[in-house]
Amino acid sequence: VPGLGRAALAIALGLVLFALLAGGYAALKGRRRLHDSARNALVAAFASVLVASAVLFGAFLADDLSLTYVADHSSRDLPARYAFAAFWGGQEGSLLLWLLVLTGMAAVAVSLNRRLVRDVLPWTVPILAGVASFFALMLVFVSSPFETQPPPADGLGLNPSLQNPYMMAHPPMLYLGYVGLTIPFAFAMAAVVSGRVDERWIAATRRWTLAAWTFLGLGILIGAKWAYEEVGWGGWYAWDPVENAALMPWLVATAFLHSVMIQEKKDMLRVWNVVLVALAFSLSLFGTFLTRSGVLNSIHSFAESPIGSWFLGFICLVAAVSIALIVWRLPLLRARTKMESLVSREAAFLYNNLFLVAFALTVLWGVAYPLVSEAVRGIASTVGPPYYDFFAIAFGLPLLFLMAIGPLVAWRRASFRSLGLSVALPGAIALACGAALLAAGAGSSVPGLVGYTLAAFVLAAIALEFVRGTRARKALGAASWPAAFGSLVSRNRRRYGGYVVHAAIALLVIGAVGVGAFQSESERRLEPGQAMDVAGYTLRYRGSTEQMAANAVELRAQVEVSRDGTSLGVLEPGKNRYIAEQQTSNEVAIRSSWAEAEDLMLIADQFNEDGSVYLKAVVNPLVGLIWGAGLVFLLGSVIAMWPDAREQRRLARRFAEPGAYARI
C-alpha cells in the first residue's frame, strides 16, 4: 500500500507540473484546449493527492509501522481518534495536508470562476500549479511520508501535547487559512500578468480571502485554547514564534480586507492591494517554513532540516517574482482617483492599514531577531513577551480607536461637525464606562483601562449603527422591527458582518485585558489536608490518585474548591505519564464560571514522594470572553461571506452583456 501512496504523489507531481508548463504555454499563446487540459490536470491532481492522503490515513488506522512516518508519530495503543492529529503531527504529513488543501481549493476556485474572470484564469492555473508543484516536489523527492523500514515492535508514539481534541482542529484550520491565501494571491498575480487589473479578480476571490482569514483567525484562537489547557502556564497567548507565524498573515489579510473596499468604492490602492495579497501569501509560506524547518530552535538545526533551504528559496522566488510583476505593471495599477479628505471612511481604513502592517512587520522582526542575531553575532538572542506586549498596546489601542470611529465616518468626506455629532453618544457611553471602571478600582493598569474604554466605544458605535440602520429600514417600509433588522443586514452583509467581527475583536480585547492586567496567581507546596487562598477561592488538597488509562498513567491531585464557605466541588489537576512516548504532560484542571466569565485554573507542578504537591493556582477574570469572541467572530464572518443574490445578479448581468467576449 505505501507503493500506492508513492505512486499517487508521483502522479500528482506530474499533473501539477503539466498544469504549470502547459497552462503557462496556453496562457502565453492563447490555446483554449491546452488551457482546459491544464485546468483538468489541476482537478485530477486533487484526486491523486486525496488517494495519497487516504493511504497515509489508512496506514495510521492500521498501525502500519513499516512506514517510517507512521512509526515516528504513532504507537499501537494510540487511540484511533488521534490518527488525524498524528497525520499532520510531523513535517511530511503537514506538507501532504498543505498539498491536499491547495489542490482541492485550486480545483474549486478555477471551476467556479470560469465565467467571471475568463481572461484572467489562463494565468491563474499555472500560478496555482506552480505553488502546488513546489509542495509536490518536496513530498516526492525531499520529505516523503511513504518511506518504509522493517517494522519495529512499536512506534515512538504521538507527542503527548498533540493528544488533545483541539489539536485535531487547530492545524487543519491554520492550513485552510495559509493555503486559502494562495487563491487571492494566484488570482491577483494572474490579473497583474494578464493586465486585467479591474475589479473582477477581487470579486472572484472575495469569499476565498474572507474564508482563509476566518480559518486563520479561528485556528489561532483554537491554538490559544489548546495552549491554555494543555501547556498550563496560566496564559492563553505567549507570543511563541509558531503562534506569531499565523498571526502575521492574519494581520496583513485583515489590512487587505479593509483596503480592498477602498479599491471597490474608489478605484484606489490597486498597487497596495496586490502588495498586501503577495505579502500575506509570502507570510503564510514563511509561517509554514518557521514551524517546519527547525529554524526556530537554531539556524544550525535549520541547516540540518531537509526542507528548510528549499522553503527559503521558494519564499524568495515568490517575493522576487511578485515584486517584479508589480513593478512591470505599475503604469496599469496606478490609481486614477485621489483621496478627497483625511476625515473619511477610506482615510480611516488607510490609517488602520498602516497600523496593521506595522504591527505585522514588528512581529516579523521579533520572530526573525534570534535568527538575525545568531547569523550576525553567533549568539541567538530572543525578544520576549514585553517586546510584543509593548507593540500590541502601541498599535492595538489606536486600532481600537479607528475601529470605533470607522463605522461612524462617511465615505469620501465628512465634516468635523458631522463626525462630532456621530461620535458624541458612543463616545459619552465609552467615557462613562471608563469612569465607572476607574471608580471600581480598575485603574491599576492604565493600558487596561484605556483598552476597556475603547472596547466600550467600539461596542457602543456598532450598537448605534445597528439601531440607526434598523430605524431607517423601518421608516423605508419594513413590516416590523425584526423584518427591518433582517433587511438591514441582508442588504449589506459585508458591512454588518464586519461590524459583528469588530464586536468580536472588542470582546477579545476585554478578555485579553482581563487576563493580562488583572490576573491573580498563587503557588505553594501543600501537604494533604492543607489549604491555600487565591482571589477569594479556598483550595484544600486532599491527596493524590494514580490510575492507568489507554496509553498513559494518570496522576491526579484531589483539590477541594470553595468560595465564601460554599463548596464548589473537587478539581483534579495532574500529570499524564505516556508509556510509549516516555514523556510527561501537564493536565491542568479548570473551573469556568460562565456567569463571571472567569476561570480558576489549577496546575499540579510537582508530586512529591511524601504525598505533598506543588500547586499553582491562577484566576483569569473575563477569559471566557476570549473564547466567546471566537464564536461571535465566526458569526460575523459567516454573515459577511453569505452569498448575496443581488450582488451575484449584478455581476452576472455585467458579464452577460452584449459583446463578442461575453457571448463565448
Add this chain to the structure above:
Amino acid sequence: VLTTALILAALLAVAAVLFVARPFLREPERTDDSLAEPDAAELERLRILEERDRALAALKELEFDHRTGKISDEDYERTVGPLRLEAAAALRALEAFAGDGGGTPEPAREEAPS
C-alpha cells in the same frame, strides 16, 4: 499487496491522463482553439460599467447614511451633486458606447450595488 497497489496506481494514472486529455478527445479537430480574450471595446465597456456601478453604489450608500443621520444635510448636499454627475457621466458614456456599435446599453437598474 504490491500487485494490487500497482494496479490501483496504474488505474489512477490512466484515469488522470484521460481526464487531462479530455478537451482534445472531445474536440480532436482544431477548429477554434483560441482563448476568449476581450477586445479593446469590451474592456472599455467593462470599465464604464464598473464606474457606473461604483457611482450608483456610492449614491445609494450616501442616501442611506443620510437617512440614518450619519451624514449631516450640509455634507449630503456637498457630496450628492458630484456623485450624481459621476453616475450620469458613466450612463452617458455607456449610451455613447452602445451607439458606436458596442452593443445595446444596459438600463440602470434599481438594484444598485451595495
